[in-house]
Amino acid sequence: MAERVLDAAEGLVQQHGYSGFSYDDVARLVGIKKPSIHHHFATKSELVACVARRYTTRFGKQLDEIEAKQAEAPARLMAYAALFEQTFAKDRSLCVCGMLGAQVQSLPDEVTHEVSSFFRINLGWLTRVFSEGQRAKLIRSGRSSQSLAEMYLCALEGAMVVGRGVSSSRGPKQISQTLLSQLIVDR
């Protein structure tokens, strides 16, 4: 049951953000009453912090899978963008931590900490991938791997936000293709 609550809360965060959903919304989605939610997660801070932590953990596992399946940096970066595209393709859902990141000034510290952890892990992983790609001469080396990692992450998070705001938008996958085509060395 606790997991079904987390699933419902995750979806609500992705669609409406921290202050945009209530315990009653969660209760309706899982089919129990509002006070029963409190039995599983005492406070909203705790609930959303758990949502963010689980999301980050799951994301981390997907990063491991990418490294296992894809050997080279360009393919890894494309697979990374596909993670964002999958999320976005489901009803234009936002990245949990992208949404929460935007609302950071309204969040309890407990949640803010989880959000920042998500971004640090992602920036670290991307930095390593870009760095390897540059060493293998598969990625242009004009800019530091840190800068490239940050730019790539920003573009993907931004693609989801802009994609929600305007119907003409192409989504994270297309943005990634445009970006990577400038960075990948031709062979």
Place this chain on the structure above:
Amino acid sequence: MAERVLDAAEGLVQQHGYSGFSYDDVARLVGIKKPSIHHHFATKSELVACVARRYTTRFGKQLDEIEAKQAEAPARLMAYAALFEQTFAKDRSLCVCGMLGAQVQSLPDEVTHEVSSFFRINLGWLTRVFSEGQRAKLIRSGRSSQSLAEMYLCALEGAMVVGRGVSSSRGPKQISQTLLSQLIVDR
């Protein structure tokens, strides 16, 4: 007075988003009581729609100024990024329409319309600038001007979101420099 209300509401939207602030918050900021706000803006939808419309109008004027002051595409694109940097530099404020774009599923139609208008205007302007830059051989021509415009806007909006979520982030200006260095043709 109506304008002071708009100023306060704009700041609150940038910090907390649509569902993250109340009429009472606005009232406290401008120093009058809650019902007096309703006198100037009957509903919250109307208030935030006006905030977004004024923001878009003001932004449009700044685009005109950039075109007047900067003759070439690269300089125009750098000046464009500086607009985002200015906003972000003030207490890590988000772009009004970036914040609202993230929360689009919780917005009244009236507001959604204004948000989409902001993005369409910006994408149109950027597309024209990239297109001119490519014609003048100042911008690489591997990708369509539409794709480049969308990528650039996404990266800047994303830079504000990510920059809020993680303290190590460098902000829109730095992201823009990394991106443009890949796109501008060396002379």
Place this chain on the structure above:
DNA sequence: GTCTATATTGTGATAGAC
């Protein structure tokens, strides 16, 4: 674990006096 009932506070919005 789930429920009903309730406390407490906050919300957008209105009525009507000044």
Place this chain on the structure above:
DNA sequence: GTCTATCACAATATAGAC
């Protein structure tokens, strides 16, 4: 234009029965 008073409702959270 601003105020006090108030409405109707929704929010997070708790107490205590089953």
